[in-house]
Amino acid sequence: MSEWVLSLEGTDAGRMLAFGLAIMAAVLHAVFGALQKGSLDPWITRGSIDVSYSLMSIPIVLFLVPWPEPHLWPLLIGAMVIHFLYKLAQAMAYERGDYTVVYPIVRGMGPLITVIAVGFVFGENYNVVQWFGVICLSFAIFALAGVNLAQNKMDRATMWVALFYAVLTGFGVAAYTTWDAYGVRATVNPFTFIFWLFLLEGVLFPPISVLKYRAMAVKPAVSAMASRGIIGGLVAFASFGAIMFATRLDKVGEVAVLRETSVVFAALIGWLFLREKVGFLRAGLMVAIAGGAILVEFGG
Template sequence: MSHQALALVLVAALCHALWNIAAKYVDGDRFVFVWLYEALSTVLWLPVGVVLLLRTDRPWSWALLIASVGSAVLHIAYNLLLQTGYDRAPLGVVYPVARGTGPLLSMLVAIALLGERPGWHPALGGLAVVIGVAVVATRGFGRAGTLSRPGLTYGLATGATIAAYTLWDGHAVDELALLPLPYFALTVLWQTVLMTPEVVRRRQRVAATVRGSWRPAAVTAVLSPVAYVLVLEAMRTTPVSLVAPARESSIIVGSLLAWWLFKEPGPVRRLTGCVVVIAGITLIAWG
């Protein structure tokens, strides 16, 4: 991985951890919250995406339409699973499990279906990721040790959607040569459109959610697109099997902030698990 790609991914990881911390502070309906920050993202980024798109030789294509709609569906699933997980389990469990399993699944599918051959290191790295996730998802060891079932369940489900949209979007910007920012701008537009009918049905909760959660929604609307566009830019020159693991360095920041801000228990154990996951991610990236 080039230094430029690594820098893009690390900045993206920091932005990603920060917006996830902001998303934990939701007061109101979490479905409406997701729609709110997607709508704000659309207002912020769609004009920029359209301007960049109009400067290209081929501003419109069926590939752009189909790819962005598919990405929107996958991101809606991701966002709703993540928000439900944050509502029912500690961030310090859901976030590391999701971000740890996502790149592992991305790597395996990239190898199996996309023909990528990153080397022998991913096998050892993948094992480390699994062990680290197991440490993060348990509440201690011995007789007192129990499994955080909601955190593990929603973390794994979210990780599966991460793998799905990472591979889908990687194919869009690499093989289809779609520009990252216009592609992302259309994706958030479709997310807003697809979620609007359900928000209309929940319209009595909209005002309360906006009043209680407009600040975290605004933070998410800015940082989430920045984080992902940087990742898409990195994937234009670097294989998905390398970018996907490297971006998950955000789990260290996320776990530390979860302990500091939310006073979640077991900081030493969770940080240990995160370090093991990062070690696995490093091995995968070296592959």
């Protein structure tokens, strides 16, 4: 499998595969975000998911992928720290703000910062059309968050704290996207970095979840935590695994922008399955988001 993936690097087929993986990751990321902001406390949900995918990774790293090369360990440890800080900020944002407000802000920050960062790290260059696409997508996402916020009845003090953590989480998205892309490219077998990262970074957040669980007056059922954790773990494997593979095959910035179309898929899921109203303004903003992504991907 890894040999086949490596053979596609730098080819048109590899770029098209990266495009498909990024879109798949966008759909699954919308599902993953909804899972964490669902009926369970976000701290508990995140811990359950982390435990699940860390345990799922054990047989894979023991029997199916090579042991990490010596130079890969600092990259794995750095990724653990970045992912941990990102999860802290995300849980704080979800705890204080509504999903429809917090999620778009997080996803709007990500591509803007990532495209700038990968220019320094990987030397990626983008033309005027692509930059226009990045700005169009990001500001359309921010506008979507603004529309949702205008219709929201959040307390003003709580709102500003939630927005602060949402912006901080957006920086975390850019940080882990860039760092993980570097890690995936630093090893011969990309599966090594991906599954060892799943194993290692899944052990840092659960202790916080345990403390939160013990402090809860009304504790959620273990069965609910387990089911949410297993489903979330499988979605995380597919979503984050897909985006990391995509960054190995194509430009990191382009892949990051495509992933942020998850905002569109989140809205479509709400419209199709939850009977939520979209309206002309939201529909127009979703078209702008998709159009921005198309400009970035095909305007180069």
